[in-house]
Amino acid sequence: MDAQTKIELEAAAFRRLQKHLMEERTDVQNIDMMNLAGFCRNCLSRWYQEAANERGIEMSKEEGREAFYGMSSAEWKANFQTDASDAAKDAFKKSHG
8 A cells, every 4th residue: 555545544534533523422521532542532633733733734722622623612512511420530530640
């Protein structure tokens, strides 16, 4: 496989993951993703931002989130985020504290 095809396949897989998380599994909370997988939507948006910055493209944290989420953080929180359970908060503290 040539390098360009590899990049295109990786980009397609990323877009599929993004669609899955942003359209199909809005019920899954970021804290639960962090507890189970060690990353969440915010991590993916930060990695997107960092990749842009590394290439000389100025992008703020909020702009990165908006690019990944397809909406502002405030909109996402209002539409999809729920309060984390005490168990989820405790698990997060244990694994990331």
